[in-house]
Amino acid sequence: xxxxxxxxxxxxxxxxxxxxxxxxxxxxxxxxxxxxxxxxxxxxxxxxxxxxxxxxxxxxxxxxxxxxxxxxxxxxxxxxxxxxxxxxxxxxxxxxxxxxxxxxxxxxxxxxxxxxxxxxxxxxxxxxxxxxxxxxxxxxxxxxxxxxxxxxxxxxxxxxxxxxxxxxxxxxxxxxxxxxxxxxxxxxxxxxxxxxxxxxxxxxxxxxxxxxxxxxxxxxxxxxxxxxxxxxxxxxxxxxxxxxxxxxxxxxxxxxxxxxxxxxxxxxxxxxxxxxxxxxxxxxxxxxxxxxxxxxxxxxxxxxxxxxxxxxxxxxxxxxxxxxxxxxxxxxxxxxx
Ligand code: AHG
Ligand code: MN
Ligand code: MN
Ligand code: MN
Numbered sequence: 001x002x003x004x005x006x007x008x009x010x011x012x013x014x015x016x017x018x019x020x021x022x023x024x025x026x027x028x029x030x031x032x033x034x035x036x037x038x039x040x041x042x043x044x045x046x047x048x049x050x051x052x053x054x055x056x057x058x059x060x061x062x063x064x065x066x067x068x069x070x071x072x073x074x075x076x077x078x079x080x081x082x083x084x085x086x087x088x089x090x091x092x093x094x095x096x097x098x099x100x101x102x103x104x105x106x107x108x109x110x111x112x113x114x115x116x117x118x119x120x121x122x123x124x125x126x127x128x129x130x131x132x133x134x135x136x137x138x139x140x141x142x143x144x145x146x147x148x149x150x151x152x153x154x155x156x157x158x159x160x161x162x163x164x165x166x167x168x169x170x171x172x173x174x175x176x177x178x179x180x181x182x183x184x185x186x187x188x189x190x191x192x193x194x195x196x197x198x199x200x201x202x203x204x205x206x207x208x209x210x211x212x213x214x215x216x217x218x219x220x221x222x223x224x225x226x227x228x229x230x231x232x233x234x235x236x237x238x239x240x241x242x243x244x245x246x247x248x249x250x251x252x253x254x255x256x257x258x259x260x261x262x263x264x265x266x267x268x269x270x271x272x273x274x275x276x277x278x279x280x281x282x283x284x285x286x287x288x289x290x291x292x293x294x295x296x297x298x299x300x301x302x303x304x305x306x307x308x309x310x311x312x313x314x315x316x317x318x319x320x321x322x323x324x325x326x327x328x329x330x331x332x333x334x335x336x337x
Contacts, residue, residue: 013040013175013186013195020179031092032140032163032179035115038090039138040195043167043175045086046079046122046136047188050169059129067102067313068278075128076100079121079136087117094149097280097312104151104312115162116141116153118281118312123166124249133170135251139285140164154312158284158305166285168251176202176255178292183258199259204295207324208261211242212253220269224300224332231328250277254286254320258293263321263329267300275317279309283318296326300333 017036021028053059053075062077080100087093088105092113096105099120107113117140124134140163143153158164165177173188175195185199211232218226232242242262247253250266257264268275277283287297287304297304297320307316319329 010194011197013177013197016184016186016197017177017179020181031113032115035087035090035092035113035117035140036163036177036179038086038092039117039165040175042079042082042086043136043173043195044188044193045082047167047169047173047190049075049078049082050128050134053128054131066100068099070125072100073122073125073128075134076122076125083119083121083136093117094143094147095151095153097154099278099281099313102313104154106149112149114143116143116149118154118284120278120281123251123282124247127247127249127252132249133168133247133252133255134249135166135168135255137166137251137281137285138164139281139288151312154280155309157308158279158287161284161288164285164288166251166254166289168255170252174199174255176258176289178289180292183289183293202258202293204258204290204293204322205261206294206322208257208263208322209240209242210245210256210260210262211325212244212246212257212262212264214246214248214266215244217267217269217271220271221267222269222336224329224336225265225267225269227335228329228332231332250282250286254289257321258289258295261322261325263319263325265319265329266317267319268317272315274315276315277318279304279307279314279316280312283316286318287320290320294323295321296323296330298326298330300330 017033021033058074062072062074064072094112095116097118120137139161163179167175175186183202186195187198253264266277290297299317
């Protein structure tokens with residue numbers, strides 16, 4: 001068959017996760033496969049609403065404030081409802097943690113399963129009204145042995161997650177997923193209604209040429225970050241300076257970092273003492289994906305995936321991306337010890 005002939009053997013996300021399940025042999029129950037199927041359905045549903053948002057009055061504020069003190073957008077609330085309903089109905093979850101809910105949701109016995117899902121239903125809210133990329137971020141833990149589902153099942157280090165991923169709603173919807181065996185990217189073919197494997201085995205380049213920080217916060221930054229940024233903007237030995245790219249949607253900034261390399265950072269600073277990004281449903285899933293793609297994710301002082309959370313909405317500094325770039329930043333932290 002000629003090379004430009006359409007592919008008749010497409011790999012859908014469902015096919016791909018089923019083949020992973022087969023690889024695990026008879027020990028695999030298929031529960032994680034069904035949970036991931038529920039999650040991909042929520043992504044299609046949210047993507048559909050994001051596309052139509054301007055037309056069906058889904059732009060703007062919902063009128064409530066969340067536990068972080070942020071005004072919720074209509075799409076934040078709608079995406080959250082979509083996630084909670086689908087995850088509960090899947091029968092595969094026991095505990096849910098959402099950016100938009102102050103308390104963890106413990107699933108009633110009738111629907112209880114053995115997984116816990118932490119999620120940011122809509123990431124990048126400030127970009128909604130301008131039609132700029134936004135996304136959904138999720139991480140999955142398995143219940144601890146003998147647990148019926150409680151908050152202690154999610155107050156665990158990110159390295160204990162069994163799966164993590166995000167869906168970016170951009171020029172196309174892209175779902176990026178890891179179940180601990182590398183990272184794969186899928187693109188929604190909206191005519192088929194299926195996510196198709198388009199980015200198998202994503203690996204972050206060892207070094208990139210892009211830095212992604214909100215430099216508007218520079219006056220609050222601590223010296224390791226200021227000095228690192230100076231080093232890449234005014235490099236020695238005739239090297240070229242790095243390019244700046246910052247979208248303000250973590251999903252989009254991390255997606256570009258996974259594909260092109262470079263460094264994404266949201267530091268702690270003199271104003272935001274613990275940084276801005278939330279550990280459980282922003283930092284952990286993105287750190288999990290970064291490491292699975294061969295990169296590094298750190299607070300500047302230690303590995304993000306090793307942190308033991310003490311509350312579900314806590315925040316942490318985040319630097320992630322290409323191994324060499326993140327190591328360069330860490331050296332500036334070590335100089336200040
Ligand atoms: P969310 O919209 O889920 O509240 O997350 C917003 C986060 C994240 O997407 C992004 O990286 C960061 O906020 C941007 O913050 P600044 O506007 O302070 O740069
Ligand atoms: Mn928010
Ligand atoms: Mn977010
Ligand atoms: Mn959000």
